[in-house]
Amino acid sequence: MSYIEPAPIKDKENPLESMMQRFDKAVDLLGISEEMYHILKVPRKQVIVGLPVTMDSGEIKTFEGYRVIHSTILGPSKGGIRFDPDVNLDEVRALAAWMTWKCAVVDIPYGGAKGGVACNPREMSAGEMERLMRAYTTALLDVFGPDQDIPAPDMGTGPREMAWLMDEYSKSKGMTVPAVVTGKPLVLGGSLGRTEATGRGVMVSALAGMEKLRINPYRATAAVQGFGNVGSYAALLLRERGVAIHAISDISGAYYNDKGIDVADAVAYRSSNNGSLEGYPGAEQIPGDDLLTLPVDVLVPAAKEDVITRKNVSGIQAKMIVEGANGPTSFKADDIINEKGIMVVPDILANAGGVTVSYFEWVQNRIGYKWTLERINRRTDRIMKDSFDKVYETSLKYKVSLRIAAYIVAIDKVSSTYKYRGGF
Numbered sequence: 001m002s003y004i005e006p007a008p009i010k011d012k013e014n015p016l017e018s019m020m021q022r023f024d025k026a027v028d029l030l031g032i033s034e035e036m037y038h039i040l041k042v043p044r045k046q047v048i049v050g051l052p053v054t055m056d057s058g059e060i061k062t063f064e065g066y067r068v069i070h071s072t073i074l075g076p077s078k079g080g081i082r083f084d085p086d087v088n089l090d091e092v093r094a095l096a097a098w099m100t101w102k103c104a105v106v107d108i109p110y111g112g113a114k115g116g117v118a119c120n121p122r123e124m125s126a127g128e129m130e131r132l133m134r135a136y137t138t139a140l141l142d143v144f145g146p147d148q149d150i151p152a153p154d155m156g157t158g159p160r161e162m163a164w165l166m167d168e169y170s171k172s173k174g175m176t177v178p179a180v181v182t183g184k185p186l187v188l189g190g191s192l193g194r195t196e197a198t199g200r201g202v203m204v205s206a207l208a209g210m211e212k213l214r215i216n217p218y219r220a221t222a223a224v225q226g227f228g229n230v231g232s233y234a235a236l237l238l239r240e241r242g243v244a245i246h247a248i249s250d251i252s253g254a255y256y257n258d259k260g261i262d263v264a265d266a267v268a269y270r271s272s273n274n275g276s277l278e279g280y281p282g283a284e285q286i287p288g289d290d291l292l293t294l295p296v297d298v299l300v301p302a303a304k305e306d307v308i309t310r311k312n313v314s315g316i317q318a319k320m321i322v323e324g325a326n327g328p329t330s331f332k333a334d335d336i337i338n339e340k341g342i343m344v345v346p347d348i349l350a351n352a353g354g355v356t357v358s359y360f361e362w363v364q365n366r367i368g369y370k371w372t373l374e375r376i377n378r379r380t381d382r383i384m385k386d387s388f389d390k391v392y393e394t395s396l397k398y399k400v401s402l403r404i405a406a407y408i409v410a411i412d413k414v415s416s417t418y419k420y421r422g423g424f
């Protein structure tokens with residue numbers, strides 16, 4: 001049925017397939033025109049670049065990079081850049097489409113894009129990372145732009161990489177252009193609150209979901225998979241709101257303490273331990289996958305896509321899943337999750353705090369003025385809560401899961417904008 005047929009990957013989930021399945025379901029319920037369906041399912045632009053980089057050894061290695069612009073109907077396209085060995089075109093296409101739906105769900109004036117480079121940042125020096133990021137930026141100079149396509153961090157990239165991108169782009173224009181990228185260091189025009197924004201949005205969504213399920217946060221328990229930008233702040237902020245964090249994890253494994261983990265201590269341990277939780281003494285180490293099936297109230301997958309699949313979904317005991325990561329649940333697990341009555345606050349809603357504060361960063365760059373952290377957090381919390389409520393009401397109206405409701409809200413917003421514009 002779909003024009004951009006996801007490539008079959010033997011024995012592996014394909015996030016593009018998950019995105020398309022849910023998109024199709026929402027479209028059937030919403031009843032958009034065939035023309036609109038074809039416009040929304042096809043990325044507007046897909047760029048693949050070859051990036052030769054001189055490694056510290058003197059060897060020249062060529063990396064493959066991608067930037068997919070899914071939609072520009074609501075405004076300039078927006079989305080992070082992922083540095084990870086598993087990056088591939090289908091993954092970036094799915095992530096780009098999710099950005100379109102995410103921006104529409106929280107009602108910010110952006111389309112959707114995503115970028116990625118297949119590389120392993122864990123094995124690269126700072127110098128190699130810098131040369132790769134500058135090469136990627138140079139290759140995409142005609143794609144990026146503050147009114148065109150605005151990148152941001154994702155897995156494996158952060159403020160440091162955004163600074164290099166901003167510098168490389170600015171040099172090509174002969175002037176400083178801070179609004180070309182968000183998630184920058186504060187001194188370069190980054191926004192207060194951006195670093196913790198995605199985790200903060202996860203916390204707000206989790207509390208909104210708990211309220212519906214009548215779970216008292218002060219008696220609630222949670223497990224958080226992934227302890228990078230999203231997972232660590234989600235854990236810290238949920239803990240601040242009273243939730244006991246029983247398990248956390250990173251690549252090195254999962255760490256479990258049924259009395260609750262001291263999250264600030266785990267964050268400090270990780271930064272003093274070369275960015276790894278390995279050997280964390282405040283909890284017992286358990287196999288990484290066991291975290292997903294622990295008897296907790298709230299499960300926050302905040303690492304990568306397709307960690308909840310048909311194979312492990314029946315073991316999930318959580319009452320709620322709040323998706324910090326993009327696409328952590330394969331569509332093949334959806335029916336069982338619904339049968340089990342587990343509430344899923346979907347990625348395109350739960351992790352939208354990051355792009356919301358990116359939008360605030362872009363606005364501040366453009367007006368040349370800095371907002372206070374208090375203003376940013378207040379506005380982010382309001383947007384996240386209002387968006388949750390809108391998705392929740394839509395789920396009641398259509399009698400569907402919050403995930404399908406979020407797609408309905410998003411597709412409705414983008415398609416009605418397109419109708420008014422009469423083209424783009």
Ligand SMILES: NC(=O)C1=CN([C@@H]2O[C@H](COP(=O)(O)OP(=O)(O)OC[C@H]3O[C@@H](n4cnc5c(N)ncnc54)[C@H](OP(=O)(O)O)[C@@H]3O)[C@@H](O)[C@H]2O)C=CC1
Pocket residue numbers: 153154155156157198225226227228229230231249250251252275276288302303304305324325326327351352354355
């Ligand atoms: N950063 C942002 O603002 C946003 C990010 N997201 C999404 O959130 C997810 C995480 O992104 P982000 O936090 O930025 O990325 P980071 O690179 O900062 O962190 C990723 C974390 O996941 C861990 N991890 C990777 N694989 C596994 C695994 N198999 N089991 C357990 N942990 C694992 C990593 O471990 P280790 O530290 O050992 O490498 C790391 O702790 C991604 O899906 C991203 O697209 C969504 C919205 C915005």
Ligand SMILES: O=C(O)CCC(=O)C(=O)O
Pocket residue numbers: 078079080081099102150151152153154182183326351352354355356358
């Ligand atoms: O902050 C942004 O602009 C995008 C963040 C992102 O890539 C995401 O939400 O998945």
